[in-house]
Amino acid sequence: MSAEKSPHFYLQNLDPGRIKFARELHGLTKKELAEKIGKTPSAVTQYEAGKSGLSLETFTALAHALSVPFSFFSKCNHPLPTASFSECHFRANRRVPQMERLRAFSFAVQVFSIFSYLADxxxxxxxxxxxxxxxxxxxxxxxxxxxxxxxxxxxxxxxxxxxxxxxxxxxxxxxxxxxxxxxxxxxxxxxxxxxxxxxxxxxxxxxxxxxxxxxxxxxxxxxxxxxxxxxxxxxxxxxxxxxxxxxxxxxxxxxxxxxxxxxxxxxxxxxxxxxxxxxxxxxxxxxxxxxxxxxxxxxxxxxGTRMQEEEEFPPSMPSLLDQAMRLVCHDVRLDEMALDLGMSQHGLRDILELQNVSPDVLDVMTPPTKKARIIDFSVYRDTD
CATH class of the missing domain: 1.10.10.2910 (Arc Repressor Mutant, subunit A)
Structure with missing residues (x-):
């Protein structure tokens, strides 16, 4: 069973490449990330290249600025797929910024890692x-x-x-x-x-x-x-x-x-x-x-129908990931899966719901939190 570790553990097992991945996943330039953590863009470059060590304070600031759990940066995570942004054929308005394309690419890499995780x-x-x-x-x-x-x-x-x-x-x-x-x-x-x-x-x-x-x-x-x-x-x-x-x-x-x-x-x-x-x-x-x-x-x-067409039919949506999750939902817990992938449970659930995975399947993977037993001490009171 996977178990959450301390921030120090993840810092000791840091994969520097995941800093860049997290930054691009959130659509931030090096300058923008540097401003959020109180560092210089050149310092961010050093961190992403693994050429400069991180203090626990800076590591914590990075996690907060990028809205990811500490486990996101761990080299112990399920590996991300090897992929090349330069080989992607984008169907996009030419005015779409490069960073927005990188953000979409990084999101796709993250989702593909879920397919890879299930295949394994x-x-x-x-x-x-x-x-x-x-x-x-x-x-x-x-x-x-x-x-x-x-x-x-x-x-x-x-x-x-x-x-x-x-x-x-x-x-x-x-x-x-x-x-x-x-x-x-x-x-x-x-x-x-x-x-x-x-x-x-x-x-x-x-x-x-x-x-x-x-x-x-x-x-x-x-x-x-x-x-x-x-x-x-x-x-x-x-x-x-x-x-x-x-x-x-x-x-x-x-x-x-x-x-x-x-x-x-x-x-x-x-x-x-x-x-x-x-x-x-x-x-x-x-x-x-x-x-x-x-x-x-x-x-x-x-x-007025050239840009907003009339009589739309129901959209054709993917179902493969939903089918795959149904196969494992009784054997894999969502929080454990999230930890193995370096995601938060909430973040993983949001991604899976966007990918057309049924909330019912995800509910099966999210067992209810056990409530502490309430003891009524009044029964032990001395009534004399």
């Missing part, structure tokens, strides 16, 4: 089951062919995909839901220790989320060696997502040849895509003329 305790997750290709050899005009090939490998046929999250998880992809932030970061994709991972904004509209899942899948399929944020790579991912969600042959037969709101609402509900994506695909396939497409955009702008 005997939980078997789906193996990777989709083809990958050398993106440098893939021509844009061939995207339609690749989309159909990937569908065929997954035994999908050419119809709608109502549950992209379920599909990705069945193909061995780990989906990590990102906390809603003010900055516009829709998601990103990368491989953590050979495992494909897709990170998605938990606050996205359902139809947008569907497209983001397919977009990030494209990065996993084509872009393991590609330069992140290359405009051509991003355009290819968009084209793949469109072709994968709406195969040309079947979508062409189903899509209206002119824009009417009610018709495209029906398309949205049937194909589980946004109206914006359906209109773009219709123009791409020549179903709608350029004039009709522009007219539809003007009509939607006037109705």
């Amino acid at each position: 305790r005997g939980v078997h997750f789906p193996e990777t089951a989709f083809p990958t290709f050398d993106g440098s050899q893939v021509q844009e005009r061939e995207i339609e062919k690749y989309a159909v090939e990937v569908r065929s490998a997954a035994n999908l046929g050419l119809g709608p995909i109502p549950n992209m999250a379920g599909l990705l998880e069945s193909l061995g992809v780990r989906i990590i839901l990102l906390p809603a932030r003010e900055a516009k970061l829709d998601g990103f994709a990368t491989w953590f220790e050979g495992t494909p991972c897709v990170m998605i904004d938990s606050n996205s509209a359902a139809s947008r989320m569907q497209f983001d899942y397919a977009h990030e899948l494209a990065h996993l399929i084509f872009d393991e060696e590609s330069t992140p944020e290359d405009p051509l790579v991003e355009r290819r991912a968009n084209r793949f997502a469109s072709a994968f969600l709406m195969p040309a042959t079947s979508f062409r037969a189903d899509c209206p040849q002119f824009y009417r709101q009610s018709h495209f609402v029906s398309v949205k509900k049937y194909w589980h895509v946004s109206i914006a994506a359906a209109l773009y695909r219709a123009r791409e396939l020549g179903i709608l003329s350029e004039k009709s497409y522009k007219s539809a955009q003007i009509s939607r702008s006037r109705a």
Whole structure:
């Protein structure tokens, strides 16, 4: 059984790399952290590199400034996965600060460590089951062919995909839901220790989320060696997502040849895509003329539905981590799991709930605190 140790123990078993990890997890620059603990940025650099010892006072200040338990910094924790921020393909507004991207990346690393922790305790997750290709050899005009090939490998046929999250998880992809932030970061994709991972904004509209899942899948399929944020790579991912969600042959037969709101609402509900994506695909396939497409955009702008789409369907949410937690919930206590991962119990529960793990499962892992027995001393009083 894991047991909480003293701050001195964790200081003696310090992993300096976890100072940097905690800082990036909380979106702080070295200067900002230095101000919080009353030190200089160069001192923070020394601490993170393990080139300067920490006093217990400074160690305590770090834990408080970064809102983590002392155990977070211990080299005895379950190891964090090796991952490269520079290899992540971000689907984000270019104005999203680098620190916000680092913060999202660090959060994803922390969540992936939960998957890794469960795997080490005997939980078997789906193996990777989709083809990958050398993106440098893939021509844009061939995207339609690749989309159909990937569908065929997954035994999908050419119809709608109502549950992209379920599909990705069945193909061995780990989906990590990102906390809603003010900055516009829709998601990103990368491989953590050979495992494909897709990170998605938990606050996205359902139809947008569907497209983001397919977009990030494209990065996993084509872009393991590609330069992140290359405009051509991003355009290819968009084209793949469109072709994968709406195969040309079947979508062409189903899509209206002119824009009417009610018709495209029906398309949205049937194909589980946004109206914006359906209109773009219709123009791409020549179903709608350029004039009709522009007219539809003007009509939607006037109705106020271009940015806030109508008739959203229920979001496609991951369930793999919830299933895994159900397997261990009667054998692992949440406080022990949190300690092994270097997290607080409250922090771990918040993360798991964000990842769509049922509160009922977490309640099973959180046994009620035993109350001290109350002795009524009045029965012993001398009543004479």
